[in-house]
Amino acid sequence: MDPPLYDPASSENATTLPVGSPATVRGYVRELLRRHRRAFITLVLVNSVAVLTSMAGPFLLGGLVDDLTGGGDVQLGRVVGLFVVALVVQSLFVREVRLRGAMLGERMLADLREDFLVRSVALPPGVLEQAGTGDLLSRITTDIDRLANAMREAVPQLSIGVVWAALLLGGLTVTAPPLALAVLVALPVLLVGCRWYYRRAPGAYRSEAAGYAAVAGALAETVDAGRTVEAHRLGARRVALSELRISQWTAWERYTLWLRSVLFPAVNVSNVLLVAGVLIFGGTFVLWGWIGVGQLTTGALLAQMLFEPVGLILRWYDELQVAEVSLGRLVGVREIEPDSGDARLAPHGRELRADQVHFGYLPGTDVLHGVTMRVPPGTRVALVGPSGAGKSTLGRLLAGIYGPRTGHVALGEAELSRMPAERVRRHVALVNQEHHVFVGSLRDNLLLARTDASDTELWEALGSVDASEWARSLPDGLDSEIGSGGISVAPAHAQQIALARLVLADPHTLVLDEATSLLDPRAARHLERSLARVLRGRTVVAIAHRLHTAHDADVIAVVEDGRISELGGHDALVAADGAYAALWRSWHG
Template sequence: MSALPVASPAEVRAEARRLFLRHRRQLCAALAVHVVAAAAGLAGPFLLGRIIDSVTRDPSTGRVDLLAALLAGFIIVQALLTRVAINRSLILGERVFAELRETFIARVLSLPLSTVERAGTGDLVARTTGDIDAMSRTVRFAIPEILVAVVTTVLTLGAAVVAGPLVAVGAIVGLPLLYAGTRWYLNRARDGYLWERAAYATLDGTVSETVDGARTIEALGLSEVRVARTDDDLREAYAAERRTLFLRTVWFPTAEMAYVLPVVATLAWGAWLASAGHATAGQVTAVVLYMVQIVDPVDRLVSWLDELQVGMSSFARVIGVADVPPDRQASGAEPDGEDIRGDDVRYAYVEGQDVLHGVSLRLAPGERLAMVGPSGAGKSTLGRLLAGIHPTRTGSVDVGGVPLVDLPVDQLRREVVLVTQEHHVFVGTLRDNLALAAPSASDDELRHALAAVDALDWADALPDGLDTVVGSGGHVVGPAFAQQIALARIVLADPHTLVLDEATSLLDPRAARHLERSLSAVLRGRTVIAIAHRLHTAHDADRVAVVEDGVISELGSHDELVARRGAYAALWESWHGTPASAEAR
């Protein structure tokens, strides 16, 4: 189940109302043009009926010619007004969609990082791609088409009543069937389409995770497990798709029957009225033509109403992001110093299953701390808490006496920054990618940051230097250089504390060692918490914390821990190949 919520029907209605009020003038103007265009189209059957009556009563060509000219004029006017109305609707749709997209992106970027990590990539990617696309189609086309269809239907029925009140009684034959079928469908469509969107989001997440971790999956022999999970997700998506398909296969034929019946009923009923002298042939012709004409808007209304259900389900998922509660509340307090301190820190990803068990740790400004230990021991989790990514379950993590979660995110990132092995190169120039951390930085400062992470020679060799377009569709940037770009951003951000979680893992050992030495010169005077499997980092650190089973089992300098002959000494011996006892001597 995704950690990202879905908006309730009441919230969807409230958001739709807000959008309507915000754009009501443009919407009303577009709707007015549609109404006039629809009204012009209604003149056709009415005038044709008058032509038939005129031919029957008075075959004078002058009246018939006048009516025919009026009919041609109304057809031309309708075509021109329809073009204007569609143009206005499309422009309005683009404006509304642009606003929704920008609002959604702003909300996504403000999501707590802890929520993003728990939600996973599948659901979030699905909302930013599939749901946005579905919502785009709804805003741009479905809503204008539905409004036009409703207006046209109402006006056509009104015109039929005016043209032949008694004959128009036959139009009500299809209403009970249309009402019952539509009500049945709408009561089930929201849940069906939400299930469908969620199922595909889960499938997307499984596929992307499998692709990203393909080498690990192959190395651990997990291919069959991942295939089985993908098959399960496919079955779920298939079941959801069948459910919505079933709803459509019931509703569509019912709706089609509902708007075909009035044509037959009106024709039969009108024929009887005409034979009994209660209606003229022209009235029957006009009303029957109106019933035929109404088939198109009702058919479009039914088709786009189904599309609206898809769009509204996606809309609920998109605006549901705003319901994610904040994981921190800024207190306004200012840190008094740069020391980092954790007291009795406990944290659980799943309720009742702590992965950290009462960890306490204090770092002096400028200290280098290395955290080592077996995989799954809690190193990365502790690092995230020390960087303020997650709030603690109990206990606290402070900077200068102020809890990290009490700091506004912008201020927090000036205090502490987490650098992981995950990285991203955004579409744009290399300069744009670096300037994300310091928008006002000069080219000299950008080059200095690149030099600090051993990437200046690579940058200078690019076709256009800092102006080279990188990212998707641009110059290909390998994983190692992408990681160096991420590290250069940190140099530009200039925080006083860094948490490095396998930050150089994508570089070969020699290059990583050289890069870390270069960073040491740049980061002199800053507090550095390095989480790594390469123990040369621990050798160079002021202190080493050995994390095992969610607790710090050993804490001290490299030499002290080697001399202690405990867990760290065993790790050092297995990694370095030199007996710890020999080094201690």
């Protein structure tokens, strides 16, 4: 009985990233082969020469046997000489086969990695925002690792095995056509065993991969939220969840191992039947005078040689079953429609407006309920409210990351959800508490925002966010290597780099989601004052947890339970003695 199929979509670690269908996987493999068709054809030709020279031995030995049984001259020296020449040629071409196969595999693997990266960064921003951490990590680590072996060895070796087996069968048929009947004896056993195995293997390997992703997700979330788990005494529940995920994963590991333990004995039985059939049929045909002893000798040796390519095909085809699942998970992003939007749609003006917006992350459960607000150009708006009220969600809708379920979010009368993502980013930028320092120089990290920026502009951007002092103290200035393997960057400095990128990108509308959260209050206040010079004249929507940020805003929107409960300036809202006034009194003790 099969283990219960693991469905990641039904777990708390569900992901929005799909797994590629078999048609998508086959289409991508064909695309890879087309890109490298010259290298692939060369590999097949070189392998064909290597196989043909390997067949010289059985044919020479068969001819020698015929000479001995027929009483003719035995030219042993000539036979040995030809065999040595064939062996040398075979060795040279086998070396070329391995070299060219490895090179082809590495090139296809590099293409796969690049395609996955390019396609992933081109996805709609909301898709990656909602993707599960464990699933993303397992795709770019475990699935790539599994595919690395398949791309480097399985694809070239499978091609080699198919050509090898086809030429050996052709040689057997040409040498002694009646001996080809022996293949019909072994073939049913091999086909039945393979059909039984390959009907079960793909689903089992998919479930095994999904189970591993769930294990990775559960462990990553527990580690990331370790303090919360400890504070709320959730350790036992998290351990139980991890043990459940591990037990599901290992159950599928055992099942796939059992499948292989059935397949390989079936292969061995078919090999024995093939050789036995050649000897039995061949011996009978020799007695009847249909074939000679030399033909039987050559046929038996060729049949024996078939073991290796057939085993090679099945071994690497089995490896490709695992790789197909990983490849499907990687090329699954190709099934997500690109965020092309309406290329003709462009904003006419800079007013940001939300009209009766409803939005939820799960079907039937809204986080925002009928939100309506208008942000005139150049206005600084602060979104305040308790945790979980929907401030960050509203900020992401205003930044064009998500599209509303119902209602409209428009910039200059153009709906953000219908505009191409690249066009949205030119007008609106989001900076949140998540910051990234990429491996490379400080200059490279800044040029991500604007590739044509000069060094003077880079220093001005760093200075505008109070980062020039520590940046100039680096050993090589802008050329200093930072990030993993380079100079360690403090969280506050990493956040300043992110804000400097914002300055360089120069959008007219900014959404700041706790953009200064990693700085201490004094440094954050100082940075915000410095940013005020940069932000002057721009539209700014700031999700504020520190109410001094709200105090400086032109308009304050109080978000409660997914609705805007109050809207106005600081003094007016304090005088109204409502939700904002209570928050302000609580902030000031």
